[in-house]
Amino acid sequence: MPYVVTDQCIKCKYTDCVEVCPVDCFYEGEVMLVIHPDECIDCGVCEPECPPEAIVPDTDDKAEAWLEMNRTYAEQWPNITRQIDPMEGADSFKGVDGKYDKYFTEAPGQGS
Numbered sequence: 001m002p003y004v005v006t007d008q009c010i011k012c013k014y015t016d017c018v019e020v021c022p023v024d025c026f027y028e029g030e031v032m033l034v035i036h037p038d039e040c041i042d043c044g045v046c047e048p049e050c051p052p053e054a055i056v057p058d059t060d061d062k063a064e065a066w067l068e069m070n071r072t073y074a075e076q077w078p079n080i081t082r083q084i085d086p087m088e089g090a091d092s093f094k095g096v097d098g099k100y101d102k103y104f105t106e107a108p109g110q111g112s
Helices: 016-020 063-075 099-103
Strands: 002-005 027-028 033-036 053-057
Touching: 002 063, 016 099, 053 063
Parallel strands: none
Antiparallel strands: 002 033, 002 053, 027 033
16 A cells, blocks of 8 residues: 655645655655655655645545556656655645646656
């Protein structure tokens, strides 16, 4: 039961989850993070650390649409292993609907 990141991370990119991950399975895109589902050990410590509640277990109905997306970009984007500052204006994007269509980009982040 791996965890996945949903579109609620887009334009927020809080990294509190990265800081607590014991296996470093987060990868950074320009506007969001993803979890590599094959590396995730299902410990669940990341889920409560996510301010916009963007992390869900793959058993959640919301997760199905995001599982392959997480896998695809985890194989393309750089690994991130430490906490960085969230995106500018992140709080104003919490809970906004339709972020994937409006703001998603395939561009990688900086990694760490």
